[in-house]
Amino acid sequence: MSMDAVFRALADPTRRQLLDSLYARNGQTLNALCERMDMTRQAVTKHLAILEEANLVTTIRRGREKEHYLNPVPINEIAERWIGKFERHRLDALSDMKKRLEREEP
Amino acid sequence: MSMDAVFRALADPTRRQLLDSLYARNGQTLNALCERMDMTRQAVTKHLAILEEANLVTTIRRGREKEHYLNPVPINEIAERWIGKFERHRLDALSDMKKRLEREEP
DNA sequence: TTAATATGCAACCATTTGGTTGCATGTCAA
DNA sequence: TTGACATGCAACCAAATGGTTGCATATTAA
Numbered sequence: 001m002s003m004d005a006v007f008r009a010l011a012d013p014t015r016r017q018l019l020d021s022l023y024a025r026n027g028q029t030l031n032a033l034c035e036r037m038d039m040t041r042q043a044v045t046k047h048l049a050i051l052e053e054a055n056l057v058t059t060i061r062r063g064r065e066k067e068h069y070l071n072p073v074p075i076n077e078i079a080e081r082w083i084g085k086f087e088r089h090r091l092d093a094l095s096d097m098k099k100r101l102e103r104e105e106p
Numbered sequence: 107m108s109m110d111a112v113f114r115a116l117a118d119p120t121r122r123q124l125l126d127s128l129y130a131r132n133g134q135t136l137n138a139l140c141e142r143m144d145m146t147r148q149a150v151t152k153h154l155a156i157l158e159e160a161n162l163v164t165t166i167r168r169g170r171e172k173e174h175y176l177n178p179v180p181i182n183e184i185a186e187r188w189i190g191k192f193e194r195h196r197l198d199a200l201s202d203m204k205k206r207l208e209r210e211e212p
Numbered sequence: 213t214t215a216a217t218a219t220g221c222a223a224c225c226a227t228t229t230g231g232t233t234g235c236a237t238g239t240c241a242a
Numbered sequence: 243t244t245g246a247c248a249t250g251c252a253a254c255c256a257a258a259t260g261g262t263t264g265c266a267t268a269t270t271a272a
Contacts, residue, residue, distance in 0.1 A: 010113050012260085013110055045219080076189075079190075082122075085129065086181045145231070149232075
């Protein structure tokens with residue numbers, strides 16, 4: 001479960017929109033997801049493939065349809081492992097920066 | 107402060123490495139940052155420009171050197187505004203998915 | 213069985229991205 | 243002042259990205 005794939009997947013606004021769509025209604029089929037997107041089905045398919053690769057979306061084949069489910073776990077892991085460490089020192093870094101900025105050119 | 111720029115900036119492993127480097131030692135000059143990167147100074151400059159555009163890095167010109175400072179605020183905002191909502195329903199979504207997966211083909 | 217529906221695969225294309233090289237500019241120190 | 247050092251700018255290039263079109267396959271329903 002590479003962090004790189006998750007970050008890369010989240011970088012595209014269309015893919016974030018797809019996640020939002022699944023967040024609003026989980027288990028949508030490809031066609032359902034396409035309806036709200038202003039691009040061809042094949043383009044959406046590619047985006048979904050990238051989301052699947054990042055483990056952000058899981059699919060189940062049900063007959064001729066394919067249901068898509070949001071998997072929030074990788075996002076949670078990013079928040080905990082990577083973003084958390086910056087948050088932790090947010091105020092420290094801010095006050096640091098402020099001090100630096102206030103100390104004018106010597 | 108566009109969320110898109112932040113996500114895009116975070117998508118590249120080199121840029122995350124730069125943030126890590128600044129997290130370890132804040133206020134490094136361009137040359138200092140380049141030393142640990144296996145690419146030309148100009149390539150690093152471009153990455154830093156993208157990080158600046160996303161407001162993740164702030165710089166101060168000090169004489170002929172340029173100091174780079176980590177700004178964790180945008181990351182914090184992402185965590186709060188966007189990632190938070192997926193985290194919140196993490197368990198719900200998981201159990202949802204489990205149920206779906208367990209209910210075999212009808 | 214057959215037509216409609218849902219998805220999959222592959223080739224193709226324009227643009228963006230990540231990197232390079234070469235040269236210019238600005239600042240410090242001898 | 244002059245040479246060394248730190249950074250800036252621009253042209254260029256290969257590869258990745260995001261999108262398209264066209265056709266193939268599989269499933270449902272009449």
